[in-house]
Amino acid sequence: MSEISKQKIVDSVPQKGFFGHPKGLFTLFFTEFWERFSYYGMRAILLYYMYYEVTQGGLGLNQTTAMSIMSIYGSLVYMSGIIGGWLADRIFGTRKAIFYGGILIMLGHIALAIPGSVALFFVSMVLIVLGTGLLKPNVSSVVGDIYSEKDERRDAGFSIFYMGINLGAVLAPWITGSLADYSFHLGFSMAAIGMFIGLILFMVTGKGYLGLAGTQVANPLSSEEKKKVYSYAGIGIAIIAIICAITIPAGYLTIDSFVALVGILGILLPIIYFTRMYRSPNTTSVERSRLIAYIPLFIASVMFWAIQEQGSTILASYADQRTQLHFLGIEIEPAWFQSLNPLFIIVLAPVFAWMWVKLGNRQPSIPKKFSFGLLFAGLSFIVILIPGYMAGTDSLVNPLWLVLSYFVVVLGELCLSPVGLSATTKLAPQAFSAQTMSLWFLSNAAAQAINAQIVKFYNADNEILYFGTIGVVAIILSIILFAMSPKIQGYMKGIH
Template sequence: MTDSNKQKIVESVPQRGFFGHPKGLFTLFFTEFWERFSYYGMKAILVYYMYYELSRGGLGMEESTALAIMSIYGSLVYMSGVIGGWLADRIFGASKAVFYGGIFIMLGHIALAIPGSIFLFFVSMVLIVLGTGLLKPNVSSVVGELYSEHDQRRDAGFSLFYMAINLGSFIAPLIVGTTGLNYNFHLGFGIAAVGMFLGLIIFTCTRKNLGLAGTFVPSPLSPAERKKVFLIIGIGAVLLAVVVAITIPLGLLTFDSLIVTVGILGMLIPTIYFIVMFRSPRTTSVERSRLMAYIPLFIAAVMFWAIQEQGSTILANYADKRTQLDFAGIHISPAWFQSLNPLFIITFAPVFAWVWMKLDKRQPTIPKKFAMGLLFAGLSFLVILLPAYVGGEDSLVNPLWLVLSYFIVVLGELCLSPVGLSATTKLAPSAFSAQTMSLWFLSNAAAQAINAQIVKFYSPATEMAYFGVIGGVAILLSIVLFSFSSKIQGYMKGIQ
């Protein structure tokens, strides 16, 4: 997108109207709130739905398989952002991508809400993966378009936007989780569908607040290119259907082979993306330098998300199987622990936003903030291994240990995630603005693809080694990143 178009967008958006931020932030705040409510409500009960017995309303899968599928699901959700970013950059713009994505997500939750076979489960996976790929990277990209490149409110604006994500994520496990585990899984999934429907209504009714944000197509296809792309997509879809139809009966396409395939794609796709953007003639020399700075940040993000995302897999299982759920006179639903992460973010995101604004130009550089995030992530895993060390692998663990682990990783998340969103919009080549945001979410996809390979090594007998090794690697990487932070900052060419 040209600088003149960026300026036109900023001028079209009312710059005051939502806590001192552009008025369009209101629209994106509440659209994202309801989308995250639907997604994290579903996510809070999905792993239990997979491995609970049929008599308890579940699908009766083995725990290790359910944990791996959960990671694969998460990886594909973020991997699909590549498609959503490309469609926004080349065909219909970010605003339409958000709207279409919300429709797919709602239909996916409706499929889960219908009692039936495992077939509907996989149908819902496809719909939610495609919908989130369209919506998630593009709604964040539109947030970036509300601000000029040097607007000091940008980081604080992303922190407020990040709070919307976590408000929805906090409420959802309490409502959907309680309904799904105490009454009926399908009723819980139905509530998630209603949440996405409300998000679509808000986005449609208040879209005028966005001005021109999300309406420009940064690098549109020519009519001839568009015809060629649609032909390739059609042929690819047919070939994929044929391959699936052949390999499943032959036993070649199994959960294990799918896990390996997604693991490879999780690392291969971002690598290809970096190469394509770096070598593109539409990328300037300054933008190439900024991409070089982005690579170590991306690697750090992968390590961070590999730990943080296990809150909905390994730690969810830990809450269900290893935690004392009768505490202080109440019975705790294991799904409620999924509300801890967003609760702490809601509480401390304004504090971090205030600190960054107060420090202004004296705040830590982007690489140093990433290093701080990794340090806290590593410590969160070292904390959770202590109960097994003290009480053994057979005893039930005080739930406060889980609370502490979630709290520590949140401190890291507030150092890394909203800052990473903001840094991505700053460091992105102009011709790949939405696609670079997709690349940021690929760090999460790569992390969960890795998690799908390693969750099989977790058990109560191995949990000390499991948490210790992963936590130790994160702390070591944070030290390395901090040591090279000045050099990385130099490659950013003036971006702070």
């Protein structure tokens, strides 16, 4: 494919039509809205589907195993983004990657919507992981393509797009959670329908609204490279199939061993990334210093996400089994609590954005903002142990305690997550800018890989010890990071 200039791509997109933004933003906003609707709608009820008894419409898995699977699933979703980005850059182009990813996600939700076996459940997980890896990173990339680099609407466009993500995440748990009260498969069907609507919108409006955006393969494989890649991929799939055929019947490859394997991978991948970038001859001495500064930020991010992501595992279980679900005359579905995180982000994100602008040069440094993020994460776990400490772990808890815990961790998320994205673009070596962004998302993958092991220690008897230990460790790390922030700032070599 002949190279198309960035300006030609921008010129091919109708530049007015969606709140003063390019028409393509309409397509991408609602594609991501429905994708997130399907993802968070499915995730809100997935844990319950796994550990509820078969007589209750679930799979009857052990609850601890179910929480480990949820964590590993989340970890694999973030890891698969690396593959999805590579396929888009070298083979498909981002538009096709989005479309193929949406189809895989929809098929995965359809598989969940069919009453079946544990085997069918794992097939659905594979489809959703691969589909999300194809769609999620590439739809954001196309948003960037529809604006010129100097377009002053660019940041506002990403803010509108980000709002679509959170709106889908807010609405989905309310709908799928209510449907799951009748049947889990009804809830999963709604997730499949949501992705189907997103695909239809993408196909119908994409050609006219997106122009050439996402159609170009950034760095296409040569014919010789294609042969090698396809050969290696075929051999790799065959080897994996043979290993599974041997180890599964023999009892070596079990759910627990697979969880452990992904956990190891979640830790090794970031180490490999850091080592490769640091030792590369394309990395300058200044960039190496910035990579060193990035390491404590990365570790802090892993600790933060290890707590935040337990909102869909430990706190989801807490909502189901430890919380009063009859409150103020309302029958609360436990899945509804999954809407709190995106709801608080929608409300508070503009407040934090205003606050940083208002503070200007007086705002905290990047490491200090990370330390605040860790502090709030730790406090969110301290908050949720209080009712158990006061009334015992055998009594039901007022749901407002759970609401408060989700609220506090969102304060931390807004100190760390958007700041981390910005810091990653600033600290990344020039030769590895895209891969450093992949590294940032691997902090979440590593966190959830660790969670798959941590959640095994949670039960009603040691609830206070569990929340207290993790909360205190996070608070101690936040204090250490705050104290080290001037030193870290020095290694950043002028980045603020």
